[in-house]
Amino acid sequence: MIDTDVVERVLASALAHGADFAEIYAEDKRSTSAGYDDGRVEQLTSGRDRGAGIRVIAGERTGFAHTADLTADALLHAAGVAAAAAGKGSGARATALGPPSASSDRAVVIPDGIGKDRKVALLARADEAARAAGSEIVQVSAGYGDSRKHVLVANTDGVLATDTQTRVLFRVSTVASGDSGMQTGYESFGRTGGFEAFDQVDVADMAATAAQRAITKLGARPTPSGSMPVVIAKGTGGVLFHEACGHGLEADHIAKGASVYAGKVGELVASPLVTLVDDGTMGDEWGTLAIDDEGNPTRRNVLIKDGVLTDYMWDLLRARKDARRSSGNGRRQSYRHLPMVRMTNTFVLAGNDDPDDIIATTANGVYVKMLGGGSVNTATGDFVFGMTEAYLIENGRITEPLREGNLIGNGPQVLRDIDMLGDDFAMGSPGTCGKDGQGVPVGTGQPTLRVAALTVGGTAA
Amino acid sequence: MxxxxxxxxxxxxxxxxxxxxxxxxxxxxxxxxxxxxxxxxxxxxxxxxxxxxxxxxxxxxxxxxxxxxxxxxxxxxxxxxxxxxxxxxxxxxxxxxxxxxxxxxxxxxxxxxxxxxxxxxxxxxxxxxxxxxxxxxxxxxxxxxxxxxxxxxxxxxxxxxxxxxxxxxxxxxxxxxxxxxxxxxxxxxxxxxxxxxxxxxxxxxxxxxxxxxxxxxxxxxATRLLGATKPPSGRVDIVLDPMVTASFLSLIGGTLSGEAVVKGRSLFRERIGDQIAAPGMTLVDDPTNPEAYTASETDGEGLATRRNVLIADGTLQQFCHSTYSARRAGATPTGNGVRGGFAGTPGAGAIALSLVPGHLDQEALIAMVDDGVLIQSVTGLHSGVNPVSGDFSAGASGLLVKGGTLAGPVREFTIASTLQRMLLDVAAIGSDIDWLPSNAAGMSLVIRDVTVSGT
Known part of the structure; x- marks a missing residue:
């Protein structure tokens, strides 16, 4: 994408005025998306994004500039802007660039090599299957997306890394209509990899699932309010940990004392049943990356072991300040954004309980089959997450479907209140994690589990 | 470049x-x-x-x-x-x-x-x-x-x-x-x-x-939440802070998108002329108002923006139309084409929403409430509100209201109702209009009979 001698010149010029560190992140991305709605292919979109962001650090100050032009002149200009913004530090010289790390591309079938007609055909298949699920289905929308991004990261510590990242995504949403009004259903699938992912999944099955969710909710009763036991199905509940503690374990929040987990390494912060891992190397999961967006190889990081906090997640900036290595968690939305500490695939390991027993031993409560998004205030630990498919548990049995609503809890308290953990495990739907205005793809996962008490945000007494 | x-x-x-x-x-x-x-x-x-x-x-x-x-x-x-x-x-x-x-x-x-x-x-x-x-x-x-x-x-x-x-x-x-x-x-x-x-x-x-x-x-x-506890569950009146009202109006604006209407995803399709909100409530989308943060001369399709009254005295008047949604609905484009940037095509939606303000400040609105909560902030609107079914559930923090005055701080609870009911349950609109960095302006709002879920 950029010749190594140009990279070296740009990095050297970024340090010329006394800064301590400089970095180039360049990307060239092509994407295709197709939307199907209301029985029609609405449009096929082709996109191209290409450019480089240059970060210069001097002391505590970071300067950043970016350009959509990858010529040497434009890169040198951006380096000058970033260096001026960073100002003077203690001064450093660039370490010679090492040999480029090997690119890794998980894609077997490159999406650009697949005819647009085959992508559009997936959408029509999903639409047909969703409508066939029941006469209650009155609207279907489906989306297909693929992207393939070539990345180059180089810095004055001598890092030179390149990577090719390919992702495919498919989603279906449905509307069902009945006497009780309208209800919606959703299902999605995403992989870090190529078009071969569609050999693993039939979009018609996804569509039927999304349709059934909407139809089931037509008969839903008002969700209860108040504090009660909540059982969360395997796979879907990873977002609970993403919000209840994942964000609070990001070293940037820790450094500012804006996390309830600051200063707690070595302490029991969760039920001893809980072992929490963030793993950017995991197969073809949605949050998987060979290198993070600062050029560091991703890793499997154990954050909580048997309830004890073992470590936080680190990017380069926070790791430099603490004189340690990055954990491979420096990520950014694009070349136009500064990297920061982000999760990859975050999940809780399986426990020993039979999932059926977890429900059978819950006298009364809520069973959540599918969670939606969530959010957290890391400073207080208070977090919410939405239920998009949930049922009442009465006398140890799953009974009636419930309308949508949020659950609310406090991270440290909820982690302690996990009292049963299933021996099953699944990763959940592809997610986009938002932080400081940037979105990055993340994965989550967990076994079936029970929280002894969570506040359910419905309207029923 | x-x-x-x-x-x-x-x-x-x-x-x-x-x-x-x-x-x-x-x-x-x-x-x-x-x-x-x-x-x-x-x-x-x-x-x-x-x-x-x-x-x-x-x-x-x-x-x-x-x-x-x-x-x-x-x-x-x-x-x-x-x-x-x-x-x-x-x-x-x-x-x-x-x-x-x-x-x-x-x-x-x-x-x-x-x-x-x-x-x-x-x-x-x-x-x-x-x-x-x-x-x-x-x-x-x-x-x-x-x-x-x-x-x-x-x-x-x-x-x-x-x-x-x-x-x-x-x-x-x-x-x-x-x-x-x-x-x-x-x-x-x-x-x-x-x-x-x-x-x-x-x-x-x-x-x-x-x-x-x-x-x-x-x-x-930040300081007034120190010492906050979890409130008891029950049905109470809530007073929304201007920032919260702005988020609520943005959600309502989404249900009035012409595109949602023609594709059968709006709660209010086929409801023009019906009373969908409390009498006295008038909702306007007006990007020609220079005070609006999102004021603009033209919409995302290049048409002149205009002042559109969406709800007048509680009665639904019209939807926000792009060229496409207007053609399908047999309506006139209202200058409401919205686009997020060069990477997408325009949809239809509100650009600069505001309620016509009332005459009372927040203190006077609080004085109207005997048992309730002043909602300072909400979270999880993206996860707990379904604009198609209308189900509304949000995490919240704020201050209790007892006998018309502010009492202790509360947090880690939810407020829940439906968008349809909340519009009809609006009891008072504040005079404290604030033009926020959003497609909707804020002001204090009293909504009756909302479920608080806490202890």
């Missing part, structure tokens, strides 16, 4: 757009949307700059419609070879679209643009050091506001954009605007407890930024 100076060159973008559409073939409708923009972001922490971001971007999106089929492509550059590729890709994509007789680009409709001053030379020329000083001063003022306060981050940000929209159907417009804002996240500590509060101020010119207001908001919102 084109050499972009701050403020850019609208004429240059207009000529790029018109050169694309001049190549439309006789059977094609072609739209070119060309944009350039830039932003500065300064984050200060403990008296020093933590980061300084200087960003500029540009791009083009081209939409082609042939016999009812639509194709679209975009690129994040205005290089000549890239524009060539975008036009070719958009044309290629047409073949895969399904015929939709209502698909069409905007046509000039004779509605005149309401001229507005959306550009400030003072802001465009503001020196870097002055921007840094604004953020530093904001941090100082916030810390000085209360001994229990420390800072998470204090920020100054500004942005400018120029766009040109041209279609082979006769639309040819440009826009140019800039604006700036400051935000601060404060943390208040007492014993082992920490609470957070957020403050902001926005302006079109640097001298409209009110640092004291931003600092006071953040300090007050």
């Amino acid at each position: 084109t050499d972009v100076r701050a403020g850019g060159d609208a004429d240059h973008l207009a000529s790029l757009a018109s050169s694309v559409i001049s190549r439309a073939r006789p059977d094609e409708q072609v739209e070119a949307y060309v944009a350039q923009g830039g932003e500065t972001e300064v984050r200060v922490y403990k008296g020093d700059v933590e980061h300084f971001v200087s960003a500029q971007s540009e791009g083009i999106g081209i939409r082609v419609i042939v016999d009812g089929r639509t194709g679209f492509a975009y690129a994040g550059t205005l290089a000549a070879d890239a524009i060539e590729e975008v036009l070719a890709e958009a044309r290629d994509n047409v073949a895969y679209g399904t015929v939709d007789d209502h698909a069409a680009l905007a046509m000039p409709d004779g509605v005149a643009v309401t001229p507005q001053s959306l550009w400030s030379d003072d802001l465009a020329e503001l020196a870097t050091e002055d921007k840094i000083e604004l953020a530093k001063e904001l941090e100082r003022l916030t810390v000085a506001g209360d001994p229990r306060i420390r800072i998470d981050d204090a920020n100054y940000a500004d942005g400018w954009s120029i766009t040109a929209t041209a279609t082979s159907t006769g639309v040819d417009t440009t826009s140019r605007e800039n604006g700036c804002y400051v935000t601060v996240s404060a943390l208040a500590d007492e014993g082992d407890e920490t609470q957070s509060g957020y403050g902001y101020s926005v302006g079109r010119r640097p001298d409209e930024i009110d640092l004291d207001k931003a600092a006071t908001l953040a300090v007050e919102r």
Whole structure:
């Protein structure tokens, strides 16, 4: 994408005025998306994004500039802007660039090599299957997306890394209509990899699932309010940990004392049943990356072991300040954004309980089959997450479907209140994690589990 | 990359757009949307700059419609070879679209643009050091506001954009605007407890930024939550703070999108002429109001914006239409084409919503409530509100209201109802209108009979 001698010149010029560190992140991305709605292919979109962001650090100050032009002149200009913004530090010289790390591309079938007609055909298949699920289905929308991004990261510590990242995504949403009004259903699938992912999944099955969710909710009763036991199905509940503690374990929040987990390494912060891992190397999961967006190889990081906090997640900036290595968690939305500490695939390991027993031993409560998004205030630990498919548990049995609503809890308290953990495990739907205005793809996962008490945000007494 | 100076060159973008559409073939409708923009972001922490971001971007999106089929492509550059590729890709994509007789680009409709001053030379020329000083001063003022306060981050940000929209159907417009804002996240500590509060101020010119207001908001919102407990569950009246009302109105605006209506996803389809809100409630979408943060002369399709009354005295009047949704609904476009940037095509939606304010300030509204909660902030609107079914459930924090006065702070609870009921249960609208960085203005609002779920 950029010749190594140009990279070296740009990095050297970024340090010329006394800064301590400089970095180039360049990307060239092509994407295709197709939307199907209301029985029609609405449009096929082709996109191209290409450019480089240059970060210069001097002391505590970071300067950043970016350009959509990858010529040497434009890169040198951006380096000058970033260096001026960073100002003077203690001064450093660039370490010679090492040999480029090997690119890794998980894609077997490159999406650009697949005819647009085959992508559009997936959408029509999903639409047909969703409508066939029941006469209650009155609207279907489906989306297909693929992207393939070539990345180059180089810095004055001598890092030179390149990577090719390919992702495919498919989603279906449905509307069902009945006497009780309208209800919606959703299902999605995403992989870090190529078009071969569609050999693993039939979009018609996804569509039927999304349709059934909407139809089931037509008969839903008002969700209860108040504090009660909540059982969360395997796979879907990873977002609970993403919000209840994942964000609070990001070293940037820790450094500012804006996390309830600051200063707690070595302490029991969760039920001893809980072992929490963030793993950017995991197969073809949605949050998987060979290198993070600062050029560091991703890793499997154990954050909580048997309830004890073992470590936080680190990017380069926070790791430099603490004189340690990055954990491979420096990520950014694009070349136009500064990297920061982000999760990859975050999940809780399986426990020993039979999932059926977890429900059978819950006298009364809520069973959540599918969670939606969530959010957290890391400073207080208070977090919410939405239920998009949930049922009442009465006398140890799953009974009636419930309308949508949020659950609310406090991270440290909820982690302690996990009292049963299933021996099953699944990763959940592809997610986009938002932080400081940037979105990055993340994965989550967990076994079936029970929280002894969570506040359910419905309207029923 | 084109050499972009701050403020850019609208004429240059207009000529790029018109050169694309001049190549439309006789059977094609072609739209070119060309944009350039830039932003500065300064984050200060403990008296020093933590980061300084200087960003500029540009791009083009081209939409082609042939016999009812639509194709679209975009690129994040205005290089000549890239524009060539975008036009070719958009044309290629047409073949895969399904015929939709209502698909069409905007046509000039004779509605005149309401001229507005959306550009400030003072802001465009503001020196870097002055921007840094604004953020530093904001941090100082916030810390000085209360001994229990420390800072998470204090920020100054500004942005400018120029766009040109041209279609082979006769639309040819440009826009140019800039604006700036400051935000601060404060943390208040007492014993082992920490609470957070957020403050902001926005302006079109640097001298409209009110640092004291931003600092006071953040300090007050963080410190008054110290000692917060979980409230008991039950049905009570709530008073929404202006920031919360703005979020609520944005959700309502989404249900009044013409596109949601024609695709059968709106709660209020086929309800024009019905009473859907409390009498006395009038909801207006008016991007021609210069006070609105999202004020604009033209919409995302290049049509003049206009003042549209969506709900009058509780009765639903009309929806927000783009060219497409209007054609399908058999209605007139209302200048409500909205687009997120050059990478997407326009949808239909509200641009600058506001309720017609009432006559009472927040204190007087609180005095109307015997047993309730003042809602200072909400979370999880994206996860707990379904705009199709209308189910509403949000995490909240705020202050109890007892006998018409504020009592102790509360947190970690939810408020729940449905959008349909909440509109009908609005009991009073405040006079304290605040133009927030959002597509809706805020003011205090009293809503009766909402379920609080706590202990």
